Amino acid sequence: MAEDNVLLEVKNLKQYFKSGFGRRKIIVKAVDGVSFKIRKGETFGLVGESGCGKTTTGRAIIRLYKPTSGEIYFKGKLISGKLSEEDRMMVTQGIQMIFQDPISSLNPRMTVKEIIGEGLIINKLVKDDDELTEKVVEIIRQVGLTEDHINRYPHEFSGGQRQRIGIARALISRPDLIIADEPVSALDVSIQAQILNMLNRLKKTFGLTILFIAHDLSVVKYFSDYVAVMYNGKIVESAKPDELYNNPIHPYTKALLSAIPIPDPLYEKGRDYITYDPSIHDYSVEKPEMHEVSPGHYVYLSPSELEKYAR
Amino acid sequence: MRTISTEKILEVRDLTISFNTYAGKLQAVRGVSFDLHKGETLAIVGESGSGKSVTNKALMGILPRTARIEKGQAFYKGRDLLSMTEKEWEKVRGSEIAMIFQDPLSSLNPVTRVGKQIAEIFILKHKLPRKEAKRRAIELMDAVGIPDPEKRYNQYPFQFSGGMRQRIVIAIALASDPEILICDEPTTALDVTIQAQILKIIDRLQKEKQLSVIFITHDLGVVAHMADRVAVMYAGKIVEYGTAEDIFYNPQHPYTWGLLSSMPDMETEEGEELYVIQGSPPNMLYPPKGDAFAERNPYALNIDFKEEPPMFKVSDTHYAATWLLHPKAPKIERPAALQRRIEKSLKRAKGV
Incomplete structure (x- = not known):
C-alpha cells in the first residue's frame, strides 16, 4: 500500500512513569518501544491484558502524556512534542477518543447537547446556537438517540445510551482517527452487541479509521482489519486477524488465544489452557527483534526462538 | 461427562x-x-x-x-x-x-x-x-x-x-x-x-x-x-434451566437465544451483523404486565403482553418459561446464526 495512505504512525514510542524518590524511586516502563502504522479507513486492534500498556499508548497519541521518547506522526506531521496553536487544533479535532466507562467520562452537570457540542464550540466550528443544535441533532440520530434527548443530563440514561453519547461526542468534529479504549467492556452482553453493530455501521458511513483497544480477543477479531498483541509494554505479535488466530507464533499469543472460553460445553470441558511463563525467554545472549514471518505478520522473538516456534 | x-x-x-x-x-x-x-x-x-x-x-x-x-x-x-x-x-x-x-x-x-x-x-x-x-x-x-x-x-x-x-x-x-x-x-x-x-x-x-x-x-x-446445569435469569425470574448441553445445544427461550448469539466468537466473520436484543431491561419498579421480556422479544405473541408464561417442560432436565412452547403456539425457528453455531459445535463434539 502506498505510504501516503498512512494516517497515524507511531515510531518507537516509550512512556515511562516515575514513582517515589531517592532509594525508593521506581521507573515503570508502561510502553517500551512500540511502533505501528494505521492506514486510512483501517481498524487497528490493540489487545493485551491489563497493565500491558495498551491504554497508555492510546493516551499518549491524543497527547494526554508527554512521551519519554519516540515519535508520533499524524497525517505525516510530528505531533508528539511542542505544537503550534494551529497544529494543536488540527490534532484535537482530528483525533477523538471513546472511553471505557460511560459514567465517569460524561460530565454530570452538563446536558447532552453541551457535552456533544463542546468540541465544536472550542474549535469554533459553529457560528451560533441554532447551528450547534442542528449539528448535535444530526449526530445524535446517527447513534440511535432522538431529538428530545439533547436537553437531558447523563444520569437519565442507561449505560448503553451513555456510551452512545460518548460516541456522538467523538464523531461530531468529523475526526479522521477515533481511539476507542475498551468501548464495550463496561456494558452488559445484550448492549455490547448493539454498540458493536452501531460502530460497524458508523465505520462505513463516516469512513472512520479506528484504533480499537480491548482485552477481549473475540471482539477484536470481529472488529479489526489488523491486530497487534501487546505484552509488558511491547508489541509481541501483529498480523491480520485470520492469520493471527489460525497461526499464532509467539507463546504469549498462543496462551492468550487458548484462554478464551468458548460457549460450547462439550468442547470446553475437554480442553486445557496453555499458560504463558515469561521466564522461558532467555535474552541474555540473543536480543529479540521484530521478524516478518509472512507478509504482514510480525513476531517479536530472538532468532533461535523464532526457529523453534515458527514451525 | x-x-x-x-x-x-x-x-x-x-x-x-x-x-x-x-x-x-x-x-x-x-x-x-x-x-x-x-x-x-x-x-x-x-x-x-x-x-x-x-x-x-x-x-x-x-x-x-x-x-x-x-x-x-x-x-x-x-x-x-x-x-x-x-x-x-x-x-x-x-x-x-x-x-x-x-x-x-x-x-x-x-x-x-x-x-x-x-x-x-x-x-x-x-x-x-x-x-x-x-x-x-x-x-x-x-x-x-x-x-x-x-x-x-x-x-x-x-x-x-x-x-x-x-x-x-x-x-x-x-x-x-x-x-x-x-x-x-x-x-x-x-x-x-x-x-x-x-x-x-x-x-x-x-x-x-x-x-x-x-x-x-x-x-x-x-x-x-x-x-453442569445452567439457570438463565431475566428480570428477577428464571426463564430457562437445564443441563449445560440443554441450554447450549437446545435453547428454547428467545432470551437465551439472544444471549447466545449476541456476542461475536472466534468464528464470527468480520463485518457480519450481530444478533441484537433490542432495547434495555425493564424497570423493576413497575414490572410490565405479562412476560417481562415481551417488549424486547421479536417472537413475542399476543399472550406474552397479557399473561406470564408458566414453566414448560422440554425434557426431564430442561424447562423454559415461554409461550412458544405451548402446544398451540406457532412453530418458530431459532436465529439462523445460532442454529449454525450449534450444529458446528455438535459436529465438532462427534468428531473428537
Whole structure:
C-alpha cells in the first residue's frame, strides 16, 4: 500500500512513569518501544491484558502524556512534542477518543447537547446556537438517540445510551482517527452487541479509521482489519486477524488465544489452557527483534526462538 | 461427562425479594425456584439487574437492610435458611455456605497480613492452636497455587496481584470446609489468562472436596467451561434451566437465544451483523404486565403482553418459561446464526 495512505504512525514510542524518590524511586516502563502504522479507513486492534500498556499508548497519541521518547506522526506531521496553536487544533479535532466507562467520562452537570457540542464550540466550528443544535441533532440520530434527548443530563440514561453519547461526542468534529479504549467492556452482553453493530455501521458511513483497544480477543477479531498483541509494554505479535488466530507464533499469543472460553460445553470441558511463563525467554545472549514471518505478520522473538516456534 | 448426584443439598422455592426505595417497591427477585445437587456446579446467568446476585445474597443471609424477603423458602439440611435468626446464621454463614466475590481487593482486609486472614478461620471456627492454624493456612495457600507460601504468608493484600488476591479469597472461603460455595462473578475483574488459572483451581478443588458450587456470571464461555446445569435469569425470574448441553445445544427461550448469539466468537466473520436484543431491561419498579421480556422479544405473541408464561417442560432436565412452547403456539425457528453455531459445535463434539 502506498505510504501516503498512512494516517497515524507511531515510531518507537516509550512512556515511562516515575514513582517515589531517592532509594525508593521506581521507573515503570508502561510502553517500551512500540511502533505501528494505521492506514486510512483501517481498524487497528490493540489487545493485551491489563497493565500491558495498551491504554497508555492510546493516551499518549491524543497527547494526554508527554512521551519519554519516540515519535508520533499524524497525517505525516510530528505531533508528539511542542505544537503550534494551529497544529494543536488540527490534532484535537482530528483525533477523538471513546472511553471505557460511560459514567465517569460524561460530565454530570452538563446536558447532552453541551457535552456533544463542546468540541465544536472550542474549535469554533459553529457560528451560533441554532447551528450547534442542528449539528448535535444530526449526530445524535446517527447513534440511535432522538431529538428530545439533547436537553437531558447523563444520569437519565442507561449505560448503553451513555456510551452512545460518548460516541456522538467523538464523531461530531468529523475526526479522521477515533481511539476507542475498551468501548464495550463496561456494558452488559445484550448492549455490547448493539454498540458493536452501531460502530460497524458508523465505520462505513463516516469512513472512520479506528484504533480499537480491548482485552477481549473475540471482539477484536470481529472488529479489526489488523491486530497487534501487546505484552509488558511491547508489541509481541501483529498480523491480520485470520492469520493471527489460525497461526499464532509467539507463546504469549498462543496462551492468550487458548484462554478464551468458548460457549460450547462439550468442547470446553475437554480442553486445557496453555499458560504463558515469561521466564522461558532467555535474552541474555540473543536480543529479540521484530521478524516478518509472512507478509504482514510480525513476531517479536530472538532468532533461535523464532526457529523453534515458527514451525 | 460427570454424573450428577441426585441428592439435593439446597432447595430454593418461590423466592421473592423486593427493595424499598424512595421511588417505591423494586421487585428484584420474583419467584425463583431451583435445586442444587451435591457435588454439581449450577451456573446462574443473567445481565446486571436480573436478580442473580440478590438471590445469592439471600442464601448467604447478607441482604442489605432495605431488602425484604416477601415469601419463599430455601431448605438446607432440612432447615429453612430464610427464617433463621442472626444467631443461627452465624453457624452457617462462612462455615457451611461460603462465598467468593467479584472484587478480590475489597473482600480482603487491607491492614491485616493475608496469612493471618486465612489462619483466623482455623483459630475461630476449628479452634486450632495458633501454630497448627498457621501450618494449615500455608498448606491451603499452596493448594490454591500461591508460590512460596511461607514468605507470602506475612505479606499484605496490596502486595498481591489481582489473580493472587482472588486465590487468597478462595483459600479463605475453603478454610472452613464449606458444603456450598457461591462464586459471584469471581473472574470478571481478571484477565483471560488469569481467569483460566482461577477456573482451573475452582474446578480441581470442587472435585477434591465434593463441593456444590453456585456460579454466577454473565460470560457464557465461562459457563460452558464450569457448569453442569445452567439457570438463565431475566428480570428477577428464571426463564430457562437445564443441563449445560440443554441450554447450549437446545435453547428454547428467545432470551437465551439472544444471549447466545449476541456476542461475536472466534468464528464470527468480520463485518457480519450481530444478533441484537433490542432495547434495555425493564424497570423493576413497575414490572410490565405479562412476560417481562415481551417488549424486547421479536417472537413475542399476543399472550406474552397479557399473561406470564408458566414453566414448560422440554425434557426431564430442561424447562423454559415461554409461550412458544405451548402446544398451540406457532412453530418458530431459532436465529439462523445460532442454529449454525450449534450444529458446528455438535459436529465438532462427534468428531473428537
